[in-house]
Amino acid sequence: MPSIMIADRDPNERTGMSWLVSSCAIPYKQVLSAGTMAEVFQLMESQTPEVICLELDMIGKGQWERLKLLVEQYKPTVLVTTAEATFERAMQGIELHARDLWIKPQTPEYIRRVLTRCCQERSSRNQINQESSGSTGLFREVSYLDLFFPRPMHGNAYAMMLAQLEDPKRHPELLRFFEDYPFRDKPILLPLSDGIVGVFPLDDPESVTHLHQTGKRLLMDWEAMGDSPLFLVMYDSRQREQSLHEAYKDASQALSIRFFKGYRQLWIVDDHVDWATIDPFLTPSEQRLWVDMLHGGDQEELKQWMYKHFSYKEAPFPDPGILRIRLTSILAQVRRYMKSHGLDHGELEKEYHRVFETILYSPILYRIVACLLLFIQSLMDLVQNQGDEVRADVIEQAIRYMERRYTDAALRLEDVARHVDRSPAYFSTLFTQKQGTSFRQLLTAMRVKEAQRLLMETTLSIGEIAHRTGFVNANYFSKIFKEKLGTTPRLLRNQKKR
Numbered sequence: 001m002p003s004i005m006i007a008d009r010d011p012n013e014r015t016g017m018s019w020l021v022s023s024c025a026i027p028y029k030q031v032l033s034a035g036t037m038a039e040v041f042q043l044m045e046s047q048t049p050e051v052i053c054l055e056l057d058m059i060g061k062g063q064w065e066r067l068k069l070l071v072e073q074y075k076p077t078v079l080v081t082t083a084e085a086t087f088e089r090a091m092q093g094i095e096l097h098a099r100d101l102w103i104k105p106q107t108p109e110y111i112r113r114v115l116t117r118c119c120q121e122r123s124s125r126n127q128i129n130q131e132s133s134g135s136t137g138l139f140r141e142v143s144y145l146d147l148f149f150p151r152p153m154h155g156n157a158y159a160m161m162l163a164q165l166e167d168p169k170r171h172p173e174l175l176r177f178f179e180d181y182p183f184r185d186k187p188i189l190l191p192l193s194d195g196i197v198g199v200f201p202l203d204d205p206e207s208v209t210h211l212h213q214t215g216k217r218l219l220m221d222w223e224a225m226g227d228s229p230l231f232l233v234m235y236d237s238r239q240r241e242q243s244l245h246e247a248y249k250d251a252s253q254a255l256s257i258r259f260f261k262g263y264r265q266l267w268i269v270d271d272h273v274d275w276a277t278i279d280p281f282l283t284p285s286e287q288r289l290w291v292d293m294l295h296g297g298d299q300e301e302l303k304q305w306m307y308k309h310f311s312y313k314e315a316p317f318p319d320p321g322i323l324r325i326r327l328t329s330i331l332a333q334v335r336r337y338m339k340s341h342g343l344d345h346g347e348l349e350k351e352y353h354r355v356f357e358t359i360l361y362s363p364i365l366y367r368i369v370a371c372l373l374l375f376i377q378s379l380m381d382l383v384q385n386q387g388d389e390v391r392a393d394v395i396e397q398a399i400r401y402m403e404r405r406y407t408d409a410a411l412r413l414e415d416v417a418r419h420v421d422r423s424p425a426y427f428s429t430l431f432t433q434k435q436g437t438s439f440r441q442l443l444t445a446m447r448v449k450e451a452q453r454l455l456m457e458t459t460l461s462i463g464e465i466a467h468r469t470g471f472v473n474a475n476y477f478s479k480i481f482k483e484k485l486g487t488t489p490r491l492l493r494n495q496k497k498r
Helices: 011-023 037-046 061-074 087-095 108-140 144-148 168-180 206-225 244-255 284-296 299-310 320-340 346-361 365-389 394-405 413-419 424-435 439-457 462-468 474-485 489-497
Strands: 003-007 030-034 051-055 077-082 100-103 158-165 188-192 195-201 230-237 265-269
Touching: 003 011, 003 037, 003 108, 011 030, 011 108, 030 037, 037 061, 051 108, 061 168, 061 188, 077 087, 077 108, 087 100, 100 108, 144 244, 158 168, 158 244, 168 188, 168 195, 168 206, 195 244, 206 230, 206 265, 230 244, 244 265, 284 299, 284 320, 284 394, 284 439, 299 365, 320 346, 320 365, 320 394, 346 365, 394 413, 394 424, 394 439, 413 424, 413 439, 424 439, 439 462, 439 474, 439 489, 462 474, 462 489, 474 489
Parallel strands: 003 030, 003 051, 051 077, 077 100, 230 265
Antiparallel strands: 158 195, 158 230, 188 195
8 A cells, every 4th residue: 555745834734634544444554644845855765755736835946856756756646625716736747747636625525535545546656666566676785785885686587777968957757757757667756866777677598689779769869859969878798796886886897988979979888897997197208298298389299299198099099187197297287378478467377277177077078178278278379479478487498498408417506507597596496596406406207207217218238228327327316316216216216126
C-alpha cells in the first residue's frame, strides 16, 4: 500500500484531510503531515511518500527549484491545492506534473474519490513493477548507494550511461526527456548535481550493440529538440565481479574526455581511462623558446606551437588537470612579458585574470587555447604599436639575457649590467632587491636545473653536461650540484636507471 503526505499551512485542513482518509478507509499505509516547506522537504527525502497533496500557496520563491528536483527524483503522484484560481497556479501544477488541481474549498466527496483513485493507481503500479522485475529484481533495486559505495550486483550484467549538459541548470529538462524516451530496456535513472546516471540491464550479448545504437540516437534526438549541448558516455561493463561503484568511477573518468572532444559527442568505453604522461611544466629550453617567441613578435610561430602541443585528437589523452597546469606555466611566461613591458595594470590586468580563470575552469580545451591565443596576440599588437613608449623592465631584460647566455662559463654580472645599461654595483643591488636572491645564486640555479634535466633525459657524460651548462669543469660541477640538491650527478643518474 502507498503512503500519502498532506502539506498545508492550515492545521485544520491537514486534520480534516487525515480524518477523511481514515474514516473512508482509503487504504494508505501511512498518512504524513507537513505544515512548512522545510517539513515537506524532510519528509520527501526521509519517508518518500508516494502520493503528495500539496498547497501551492505555501511554496516560497527560493523553494520552488528544490521542490521540482525532489519531485523529479522521487516521482510521487502530486495533487495540488490553492485558494487562487489563477493561470500562474495552474502553470505551477503543470510544472509539478500534478494529477489534479483543487480550488479551495473542495467537497469531501470529490477529495475522497481522487484520493481513492490515486491509491489504487499507485498500488497497481507497484504490483506491476514487482511482477515485471522477475529474475532482475535485484537489479531494479539499484540506488545511489550503489554508485558511491562498493556493493555487489549479485551476478546481474549492466551498462551505465552518464549524461552531462553544458548548461547544468537544464538537467531537470534532460531527466524528463530520458523518462519519456522509448528505450527498449528502460534504465534506472539517478540524477546528480552535475549530470544524470542511467543503469541498463544487459540480458543478452546483443544488448551491448543495441546500447551503442541507443546512445547515438539519444544524442541526435536531444540535439533535434534542445539547444544545450550534451556529452554522453556509454560504459559497457560485462565483468560480473565489478560493482556499480567501480563502474561509476571509470565512467566518470571517461566523462573528462569531453575536455578534448567537446560537447555533442558520444564516447563508448569498457574500461578505466589511462591518461598519457606529460610534464606539467615548461622545460628551461621551452621557457627560453617562449621568451624568444613573445619578444620576437612572431604571432604565427607562437600559434603553430600552441596547435602542435594542444591538438589532441586520439587516445591516450593527458590528464586534463595536468594539462591545465601546463597552460598556467605558459601563462606565467606571458605574465613576465606583460611585466617587462609595463602592461600589468588596468583592463589588461583584469583580462589576464579572466584568462587565468578560463584555464582553470573552462570545460573545453580548444576554448582555453583560443582564449589564451587571443590574449597573447592583443598584447603583442599593443607592444608593437607602442614601440618605444613601452620600455622593458631592467631586471626582466637581465633575466632574459641570462637565460640565453647561462651556458657561457665566462658570463659575469658586469656583462649583464652592461647589457641593461646599468652600473654593476647598482644593478647588483637592484637585482637582489627585486628577486630576493643574488645574481650568482640565480645563475647557478639556472645551470643546475638544466643539468638535472640533461642527467635524467640524455646519456651525455657528466663532463659534457658540465660543459653544456656553463660550469668550468666536471669536479666543480659535481661539488655545486651536491650543495644544491644533496646528491651527486652520478648518484642521481644511477637512481633513474634503477
